[in-house]
Amino acid sequence: MIKRLWAKLGKSSLPTADSLTLENIPQHVAIIMDGNGRWAKNRGLPRVAGHHSGMKTVKRITIAADRLGIKYLTMYAFSTENWKRPKSEVDFLMKLPQQFLEIELDELISNNVQVRMMGTREKLPQHTLYALEEAMRKTANNTGLVLNFALNYGSRMEMLDAVKEIAKDVQEGHITVDGIDDALMSSRLLSCDIPDPDLLIRTSGELRLSNFMLWQLAYSELWFTDVYWPEFTDKHFYGAIQEYQRRARRYGGL
Numbered sequence: 097m098i099k100r101l102w103a104k105l106g107k108s109s110l111p112t113a114d115s116l117t118l119e120n121i122p123q124h125v126a127i128i129m130d131g132n133g134r135w136a137k138n139r140g141l142p143r144v145a146g147h148h149s150g151m152k153t154v155k156r157i158t159i160a161a162d163r164l165g166i167k168y169l170t171m172y173a174f175s176t177e178n179w180k181r182p183k184s185e186v187d188f189l190m191k192l193p194q195q196f197l198e199i200e201l202d203e204l205i206s207n208n209v210q211v212r213m214m215g216t217r218e219k220l221p222q223h224t225l226y227a228l229e230e231a232m233r234k235t236a237n238n239t240g241l242v243l244n245f246a247l248n249y250g251s252r253m254e255m256l257d258a259v260k261e262i263a264k265d266v267q268e269g270h271i272t273v274d275g276i277d278d279a280l281m282s283s284r285l286l287s288c289d290i291p292d293p294d295l296l297i298r299t300s301g302e303l304r305l306s307n308f309m310l311w312q313l314a315y316s317e318l319w320f321t322d323v324y325w326p327e328f329t330d331k332h333f334y335g336a337i338q339e340y341q342r343r344a345r346r347y348g349g350l
């Protein structure tokens with residue numbers, strides 16, 4: 097699907113060349129996909145219709161990111177807190193990775209996309225895990241865009257697990273307290289082998305991080321939009337990249 101859509105989108109969907117500098121494309125974009133429920137409610141549809149529509153946006157934005165040469169795209173698909181939702185909604189959300197991959201995996205493979213998952217496998221239904229593991233296995237050697245699904249992911253839990261692991265290593269004498277630094281902490285997180293996001297996008301007008309990549313987002317540029325995720329298009333995405341390119345990243349320096 098990506099190849100076909102890629103051709104269909106054409107150059108006209110990109111901001112003009114002088115507004116989007118192809119030399120300064122973020123390496124890693126992370127997205128909090130929000131507003132599915134409100135989008136559905138506004139149309140008198142059940143909430144799950146919003147999630148289903150949101151799945152189509154995942155495809156759209158994957159294509160857009162790939163076209164720009166973005167290397168990592170992390171999508172917050174299900175948080176450790178989302179288990180609190182009604183069982184019927186959780187069950188629906190857990191079917192989406194399988195549904196998405198059933199339709200898209202072949203195209204993802206032919207477009208050299210590598211699928212990954214970031215989160216705790218515990219509690220995930222077998223069918224969800226199976227679909228993701230199959231996709232990860234089949235795309236493991238792909239060298240293009242890394243499509244990283246944050247699923248059953250919670251940043252505080254991730255950091256607590258890392259801290260416990262480090263404490264154990266100190267206790268057992270493998271490392272010293274003075275040896276604990278940024279790099280060591282990063283190496284113990286679920287994102288250990290991918291760079292921190294350069295840009296975070298959150299849709300739907302909410303201005304918070306919701307337990308998402310709290311360590312990794314320390315120096316990321318944040319970009320918020322009122323647009324609900326099902327309505328988020330490649331143009332919105334390119335607009336976010338354009339805004340990113342106008343920012344001066346100083347990392348605390350001058």
Ligand code: FPP
Pocket residue numbers: 129130131132133134135147150151154172173174175178189192193196245300325
């Ligand atoms: C938040 O919107 C969204 C989610 C909890 C789920 C996001 C999942 C998708 C967009 C589909 C994922 C697709 C794949 C392929 C894994 P919300 O329901 O909280 O919206 P609301 O704030 O308007 O109620």
